[in-house]
Amino acid sequence: xxxxxxxxxxxxxxxxxxxxxxxxxxxxxxxxxxxxxxxxxxxxxxxxxxxxxxxxxxxxxxxxxxxxxxxxxxxxxxxxxxxxxxxxxxxxxxxxxxxxxxxxxxxxxxxxxxxxxxxxxxxxxxxxxxxxxxxxxxxxxxxxxxxxxxxxxxxxxxxxxxxxxxxxxxxxxxxxxxxxxxxxxxxxxxxxxxxxxxxxxxxxxxxxxxxxxxxxxxxxxxxxxxxxxxxxxxxxxxxxxxxxxxxxxxxx
Amino acid sequence: xxxxxxxxxxxxxxxxxxxxxxxxxxxxxxxxxxxxxxxxxxxxxxxxxxxxxxxxxxxxxxxxxxxxxxxxxxxxxxxxxxxxxxxxxxxxxxxxxxxxxxxxxxxxxxxxxxxxxxxxxxxxxxxxxxxxxxxxxxxxxxxxxxxxxxxxxxxxxxxxxxxxxxxxxxxxxxxxxxxxxxxxxxxxxxxxxxxxxxxxxxxxxxxxxxxxxxxxxxxxxxxxxxxxxxxxxxxxxxxxxxxxxxxxxxxxxxxxxxxxxxxxxx
Numbered sequence: 445x446x447x448x449x450x451x452x453x454x455x456x457x458x459x460x461x462x463x464x465x466x467x468x469x470x471x472x473x474x475x476x477x478x479x480x481x482x483x484x485x486x487x488x489x490x491x492x493x494x495x496x497x498x499x500x501x502x503x504x505x506x507x508x509x510x511x512x513x514x515x516x517x518x519x520x521x522x523x524x525x526x527x528x529x530x531x532x533x534x535x536x537x538x539x540x541x542x543x544x545x546x547x548x549x550x551x552x553x554x555x556x557x558x559x560x561x562x563x564x565x566x567x568x569x570x571x572x573x574x575x576x577x578x579x580x581x582x583x584x585x586x587x588x589x590x591x592x593x594x595x596x597x598x599x600x601x602x603x604x605x606x607x608x609x610x611x612x613x614x615x616x617x618x619x620x621x622x623x624x625x626x627x628x629x630x631x632x633x634x635x636x637x638x639x640x641x642x643x644x645x646x647x648x649x650x651x652x653x654x655x656x657x658x659x660x661x662x663x664x665x666x667x668x669x670x671x672x673x674x675x676x677x678x679x680x681x682x683x684x685x686x687x688x689x690x691x692x693x694x695x696x
Numbered sequence: 697x698x699x700x701x702x703x704x705x706x707x708x709x710x711x712x713x714x715x716x717x718x719x720x721x722x723x724x725x726x727x728x729x730x731x732x733x734x735x736x737x738x739x740x741x742x743x744x745x746x747x748x749x750x751x752x753x754x755x756x757x758x759x760x761x762x763x764x765x766x767x768x769x770x771x772x773x774x775x776x777x778x779x780x781x782x783x784x785x786x787x788x789x790x791x792x793x794x795x796x797x798x799x800x801x802x803x804x805x806x807x808x809x810x811x812x813x814x815x816x817x818x819x820x821x822x823x824x825x826x827x828x829x830x831x832x833x834x835x836x837x838x839x840x841x842x843x844x845x846x847x848x849x850x851x852x853x854x855x856x857x858x859x860x861x862x863x864x865x866x867x868x869x870x871x872x873x874x875x876x877x878x879x880x881x882x883x884x885x886x887x888x889x890x891x892x893x894x895x896x897x898x899x900x901x902x903x904x905x906x907x908x909x910x911x912x913x914x915x916x917x918x919x920x921x922x923x924x925x926x927x928x929x930x931x932x933x934x935x936x937x938x939x940x941x942x943x944x945x946x947x948x949x950x951x952x953x954x955x956x957x958x959x960x961x962x
Contacts, residue, residue, distance in 0.1 A: 446858060527861060538729055538854050539908045548851045551862060559846075584909040600858075 452514070453608055453638045454497040454499070461494055461509035468494045472508070472663045476655070478607070481634045483649045484642045487658035492642045493530065495659060496612050500527055511607070513607070523551055526601030530612040536586035542596045543568050543581040549603025571599040575629060587617075591615075591622025595629065608638040615645065627652050700934055701873060705821055708939070712823040713926035715831040716887045717900075721919025722838055723880040724897035725904065725911060726873050729853050735772055735874065740767035740881045740893045744792025747815055748801030758830065761882050768794055769878035773871040794841040818889035818941030820930070831883050838876060842915075849873065850911055887926070888941035899948040900925060903955050925951065 454476040461469040468491045472597045484492050497503040525560040575595040615623040630639050649656050658664045700706050725735045728847045746764025748758040774788045803822040811915035860866045904917035929944030
């Protein structure tokens, strides 16, 4: 169900982060509301993955603050933020079934003392169905295609019923068809939860995002509803380079 | 052939062989899926330092090896968790230094001419009751750990970053896997010897990995295939009076070749 009033899901204020002495992120401000489909875009090494790790609590916060639902973050919290990691092609020879990967997402209080509870299996099957993968539940994860594997990872991220789904480059190794399917799925999920995607792909920004943030050490934020109108006036032909330049410009 | 089974040392050898095979099936699977084969090799060779210390100071060799191997495992765990960049160098260092300590200490022990070969190539026919008790206890301990922490160990092995996000103590389980590997290496040394430990910890596992779709079945299949290889190797060793450890490994390698050819044809 979609709520009419927007709720602040994520609030980042004056966040800076440095590896050793070099700043990767400088004075980042960003707020995300519950119905948003936010795309984080920017060059490699621009700090996207660092920001993701900060939001998840994998990196310690050095300066500034991150609030998730008005509570300070900085600790690992999968029950609020479902996470789909960047590289899901590692360990493809690992003997593990799709459904076991999904059940990895259950938080400890959902778990049985040993083995898997009936409710857990049922919940995992429900999620696999939601991402269109229920018939692959018993398949070895390595035998699935990149797109299928990614959908299993999304099901895993949904396990703890998070309010936000955070995906790091979810389609980097997937063919065009698979990419479209993933984004259609995310759009569907976005009816209920907030979606934050790190991506290189500008066509995604234009087609699915409601907000976009360009990160290259600093962050430039755009609400896409206004930009999309401007683009419509100019006609269908969009130059990606110009668009990228526009997104990179800081409004502040 | 059957009369051989009435000898106690043959019975002990068979029981030891099966126990060690089941244990290496479980722990070997963990070592392979966690890409720790080189680490396990390092522990196995460093364990020789423990043999040296035990001989030099005159206490039980089994105890010496066990303590030294566990210490090596803890150092490896500490180093690999802290220092991600030069892992290979450090493992190589511990590998070589451990062995060197062992050799020097054996040199320094007056009047003691230890049978090095039995540690390098195993002495399964010399397994006694006490060894069997140790192996049995280790097997029970490993079953216990795997029953209660299967999901955590699975999560840590498959995707440690995600496991840590879901609140699992990744460092604890990583260290636990290494300690269990060290204990496994100590008893596997008894059966197939230092040099051949790694083969027992990898060949059956390779076959199993290709036949399983879950970690649990991989452990089971590895354990069973390793047991079969061990029994066949023992039979060969008894019939032709050959070194048992080398026989076991060659039988395993032969079956691995057959397995690979069959897979290619399919």
